[in-house]
Amino acid sequence: MRRVPPEMFRFTTGERSDLYGAVLDAFGTAGEHLETALGLDAVREGLRAVGWLAAVEDEDLHEALKQLGRWGLLEVVQNHAENYRTAEEYERRNLQYSLTRRGEAALAGVRHALEVLASTGALQTAVLEAIADRLDELCLLAGEPASADRRIFSTLRELEGHLEALVENTKAFNGELQRLLRAEGADLEVFREVKAATVAYLQEFLVNLDRRGQAVAAAVARVEVQGIAMLRERALRGAELPPVAGEDPAAGWLESRRARWAGLRSWFLPEEGARPRIEQLHDIARRAIVSLLQVLERINESRRRSSSAVQDFRELAHWFAAAPGEEDLHRLWSTAFGLGSARHAHLAHPDPELVPSSLPWSQAPPVEVSALLRTSGRTERFTRTAKVRDVAAVKAERAEQARRERDELARAWADLATDGPVRLSSFQELDTAVFARLLDLLGRAMSTLPDAMGVRRATTGDGRVEIALSSPPDSRTAVLRTERGVLAGPDYVVCITAAGGAGAFPAPRAARQEVAG
Numbered sequence: 001m002r003r004v005p006p007e008m009f010r011f012t013t014g015e016r017s018d019l020y021g022a023v024l025d026a027f028g029t030a031g032e033h034l035e036t037a038l039g040l041d042a043v044r045e046g047l048r049a050v051g052w053l054a055a056v057e058d059e060d061l062h063e064a065l066k067q068l069g070r071w072g073l074l075e076v077v078q079n080h081a082e083n084y085r086t087a088e089e090y091e092r093r094n095l096q097y098s099l100t101r102r103g104e105a106a107l108a109g110v111r112h113a114l115e116v117l118a119s120t121g122a123l124q125t126a127v128l129e130a131i132a133d134r135l136d137e138l139c140l141l142a143g144e145p146a147s148a149d150r151r152i153f154s155t156l157r158e159l160e161g162h163l164e165a166l167v168e169n170t171k172a173f174n175g176e177l178q179r180l181l182r183a184e185g186a187d188l189e190v191f192r193e194v195k196a197a198t199v200a201y202l203q204e205f206l207v208n209l210d211r212r213g214q215a216v217a218a219a220v221a222r223v224e225v226q227g228i229a230m231l232r233e234r235a236l237r238g239a240e241l242p243p244v245a246g247e248d249p250a251a252g253w254l255e256s257r258r259a260r261w262a263g264l265r266s267w268f269l270p271e272e273g274a275r276p277r278i279e280q281l282h283d284i285a286r287r288a289i290v291s292l293l294q295v296l297e298r299i300n301e302s303r304r305r306s307s308s309a310v311q312d313f314r315e316l317a318h319w320f321a322a323a324p325g326e327e328d329l330h331r332l333w334s335t336a337f338g339l340g341s342a343r344h345a346h347l348a349h350p351d352p353e354l355v356p357s358s359l360p361w362s363q364a365p366p367v368e369v370s371a372l373l374r375t376s377g378r379t380e381r382f383t384r385t386a387k388v389r390d391v392a393a394v395k396a397e398r399a400e401q402a403r404r405e406r407d408e409l410a411r412a413w414a415d416l417a418t419d420g421p422v423r424l425s426s427f428q429e430l431d432t433a434v435f436a437r438l439l440d441l442l443g444r445a446m447s448t449l450p451d452a453m454g455v456r457r458a459t460t461g462d463g464r465v466e467i468a469l470s471s472p473p474d475s476r477t478a479v480l481r482t483e484r485g486v487l488a489g490p491d492y493v494v495c496i497t498a499a500g501g502a503g504a505f506p507a508p509r510a511a512r513q514e515v516a517g
Contacts, residue, residue: 011071012110019064021110022052024073027099028107037077037096040065065097073103125205127166128212131264134159135219142226152231153238160260163267170281199292202285213278217268232257347379412437413465413498421468421495425478435482441496445469459499466499 011020026046030038038046040061047056056064068074074097099107134155141152223231232254241249267277316336323329347367349355355364370380412434416427430438444458445467451457456469470493478491 011068011073011106016064016067019052019056019060020068022047022050023064023068024099024103024107024110025050026052027074027097027103028111031099031104037098039096043097068103069097072100073106074098075100124166124169125209125212127162127169128209128216130162131159131166132212132216132219134162135216135223138231139219139222139226142223142231149234149238150240151238153235156231156235156257159264160257163260163264166267167263174281174284199289202289202292206282206285206289209278209282213268213276213282216278217276220265220269228261232261408433413496416441416465416496417498418494418496421470421493423472423476423478424480424489424492424494425476427480429481432482432484435480435487438480441465441467442469442492442494445494463499466497468495468497469493 011017011024014020023043023046026043026049027038029050030036030042030046035042043061043065044056065074065076069076077096077098137155138152138159141148141155144151235257236250236253239253241253265271266274270276319332320329323332347369349365349367372378372380412431415430415434416438427438441458441460444460445456446469448456448458450470454470457466458469459466472491472493474491476491477488480487
């Protein structure tokens with residue numbers, strides 16, 4: 001970053017900073033009316049025009065002009081074209097002042113800073129549409145003759161202006177949005193209304209944001225197909241830059257245009273692997289909506305309650321800070337959290353008639369206090385012991401259920417067992433439960449790596465059943481039917497056997513044709 005001259009903004013500090021600023025503002029207003037040099041009387045008129053109504057002596061005004069000149073913001077020129085009748089008239093009208101380049105930059109910087117302080121930023125979908133329109137217009141102008149160079153220049157400058165407005169407004173609005181997310185409003189009603197309005201504003205902006213961003217990205221790609229370098233050269237001819245002494249301004253102008261176009265691409269069509277900034281803006285807006293809705297929920301929840309827990313703890317913290325002594329702190333702690341409350345005061349002796357009513361409480365026998373009273377606030381109650389439930393029926397029912405499950409599992413493995421390698425299509429029609437077992441076996445086999453012979457092997461979770469699966473030698477399709485539907489797939493060669501040898505489950509119900517090889 002280039003270094004700013006140290007005395008460039010010194011006029012903004014000190015006792016005469018207001019006068020210095022008003023003088024520079026008067027020169028800036030005069031420049032807008034194409035008046036570049038001002039004498040002493042013209043400076044006074046300019047001060048009144050910018051709203052400076054305080055009286056200023058000639059000596060103070062001369063000193064202010066001289067000081068601005070010493071800082072390099074004003075330059076002094078002599079007016080030799082006038083005819084002076086008196087020495088006083090010569091003194092007042094001979095010397096004239098004008099802004100230097102540094103003075104123009106300082107005035108522009110202060111004005112821009114004031115605009116930034118006063119602006120709040122905005123998310124404007126109309127700017128995105130305007131950018132897309134200018135890009136489409138550049139595509140059309142690229143095919144027109146050289147007479148359209150001025151229109152290409154103006155369209156390109158409009159495009160850059162819209163992009164700059166998008167960037168500046170987005171940065172300003174994002175800054176305000178982040179400050180709003182961190183803010184804690186004193187007036188909950190106003191605070192709630194602002195956050196609710198911001199949520200509605202963000203939601204409206206996000207409508208069709210993806211579509212608009214993609215439209216701009218497509219328009220950028222179409223312009224680059226036409227040749228962006230050629231369009232910049234034609235825009236340079238349409239700019240009609242004035243001749244200046246020294247370095248040719250065309251190179252700097254083209255470099256500025258390339259930088260602006262790179263900024264446009266970073267927003268909508270970055271290089272491969274990079275993420276467009278418009279998508280980042282989309283994520284920021286959505287996260288802000290979620291955060292604002294959470295804050296609104298907390299505000300609404302606090303309004304529904306008779307009191308806020310957060311406010312109660314803050315008030316309690318103030319009481320702790322204002323407690324005069326340590327005993328008061330303990331008393332306040334016990335009162336606030338109930339750690340020293342007399343929950344046993346309502347208890348009585350098991351037989352109150354044995355204790356005379358005239359006996360002082362300090363001499364009366366103690367009352368037994370249950371430990372449960374401290375933890376849960378309830379006293380122990382002793383009742384009759386409950387009957388022990390007879391679980392014989394439950395055990396029998398569960399044993400019968402386990403036997404049925406074992407039988408069903410044995411029948412399923414019996415239906416799936418093979419005497420050797422068979423085609424998957426040989427199973428034809430299966431029960432739903434058996435089909436689920438087959439799918440589980442096939443899935444386990446497909447998740448393993450084939451051995452040297454190209455066979456995939458797997459076992460069930462209990463290790464009782466093993467499946468060997470190999471790819472089909474042809475392109476046949478296996479069709480398996482169940483009560484719930486039909487499954488079609490490659491006709492694999494499978495071999496389902498007991499992993500522990502014969503007797504692990506019953507023999508297959510129906511013999512299936514073996515497959516050689």
